[in-house]
Amino acid sequence: MTTRAVPMADVRDMYMAHTVFRREFGLMPELVRGVAEGDTARSEVVGAHLDLLCRILHSHHEGEDAIVWPRLQERGGREAAEIVPTMEGHHRAIEAILRRLGTLAPAWRATARGGAQVAEACEDLLVVLVEHMAMEEKEILPLAEKYITAAEWKGLGEHGVNSFSKRELALAFGLVMYEGDPEVVGQVLLEMPFPVRLLMPHIAPRAFAAHARRVHGTAVPPRAGRM
Numbered sequence: 001m002t003t004r005a006v007p008m009a010d011v012r013d014m015y016m017a018h019t020v021f022r023r024e025f026g027l028m029p030e031l032v033r034g035v036a037e038g039d040t041a042r043s044e045v046v047g048a049h050l051d052l053l054c055r056i057l058h059s060h061h062e063g064e065d066a067i068v069w070p071r072l073q074e075r076g077g078r079e080a081a082e083i084v085p086t087m088e089g090h091h092r093a094i095e096a097i098l099r100r101l102g103t104l105a106p107a108w109r110a111t112a113r114g115g116a117q118v119a120e121a122c123e124d125l126l127v128v129l130v131e132h133m134a135m136e137e138k139e140i141l142p143l144a145e146k147y148i149t150a151a152e153w154k155g156l157g158e159h160g161v162n163s164f165s166k167r168e169l170a171l172a173f174g175l176v177m178y179e180g181d182p183e184v185v186g187q188v189l190l191e192m193p194f195p196v197r198l199l200m201p202h203i204a205p206r207a208f209a210a211h212a213r214r215v216h217g218t219a220v221p222p223r224a225g226r227m
C-alpha cells in the first residue's frame with residue numbers, strides 16, 4: 001500500500017471515546033450500589049444509563065472488529081500479529097460480561113432488586129475494559145496511524161452514528177464533548193451532515209447536562225481526565 005499521498009488515521013477521537021468509558025464505567029459500580037432496594041424510580045434512571053453505555057461500548061467494539069483488526073492483520077505484519085489476537089480476546093471477554101449484564105440488568109432496572117450482582121458485573125467489566133483501553137492506546141493506535149487511512153478510520157465514527165437514534169446521538173456526543181479536546185470535537189463535527197453539524201454543539205452539551213443531573217446528581221460529574 002502506498003501511504004505517502006493518502007492521509008492516515010487521526011486517532012485522537014479514540015482517546016475521547018475511551019475517556020467517556022473510563023469516566024462513566026468508572027462511576028458505574030457505586031452508582032448501581034447507590035440505588036436503594038425497591039427504589040424503582042432510581043433503578044430506572046441508572047438502569048437506562050447503564051444500558052446506553054453498554055450499547056455504546058458494544059457498538060464501539062463492533063466497529064473495531066469490523067474495521068480495525070482485519071486491516072491491521074492484513075497490513076501490519078508481525079507487529080499486528082502479536083497484538084491483535086490479544087485485543088480480540090479482550091473484546092470477547094468484554095462481550096461476555098455485557099451479555100451477563102444483559103441478563104441481570106433489566107430485571108434489576110425493573111424491580112430495584114439484585115443490584116449487588118449488577119454492581120459486581122460492572123466491576124468485572126471495568127477491570128477488563130481499563131486494561132484493554134490502555135493496551136489499545138499503547139500498542140494499537142500507533143499501528144492504526146501507520147496502516148489505516150483517514151477515510152477507513154472515519155468508518156468507525158459512521159458505524160457509531162448509525163447505531164443510535166438522533167436523540168441518543170445527541171446525548172452520546174454530549175458524553176464525548178464533556179471532556180473532549182475542542183479541536184478534536186470540531187474535527188469530528190466536520191464529518192457530520194450539515195444541519196447536525198451546526199446543531200450538535202448546542203444540543204449535545206445540554207442533553208449531557210440534563211442526563212448527568214439525573215444520573216450523577218450534578219451536571220459536572222468527576223472527570224476521568226485522561227485525553
Ligand SMILES: [Fe+2]
Binds near residue numbers: 014018060
Ligand atoms: Fe477503542
